Amino acid sequence: MSDQTINYKIKDVSELTELGDKKTTKSKGGLKVYKQAPKYTLIKTHTVRRSFCTNAYLAGVPVIDIMSISTHTTESSNMRYIKITKEQQADRMA
Structure with missing residues (x-):
């Protein structure tokens, strides 16, 4: 497609x-x-890709698995797609 x-x-x-x-x-x-x-x-597809990366990260999916699905080749490029607030990061760490 x-x-x-x-x-x-x-x-x-x-x-x-x-x-x-x-x-x-x-x-x-x-x-x-x-x-x-x-x-x-x-x-658009970019919005969906970014949303997937963020939602999977917040759900506790390992970054390496997110990278394999989103086809990012480096962790740094993948982390640019993950948009979370400081509060969300604190909740995830708790």
Whole structure:
């Protein structure tokens, strides 16, 4: 399946979740343009990959296993995908 087809299918599934809207900012001619868009229209394969890495890490899956699924070759590149707050890290360590 092509990336474009996968992205369309991700958007179709995400639409069913009723995620709400998100305010986005784009620079056009040096000016900031604000736009409100449904979140499901912004989700792509990269979003899914990042979410998987973070959720698996929080669930206690070993980093080496996450790397094998997400196809990261180094631990440092994999850790850039894991986005957790300091509170989440403290909860995980407790």
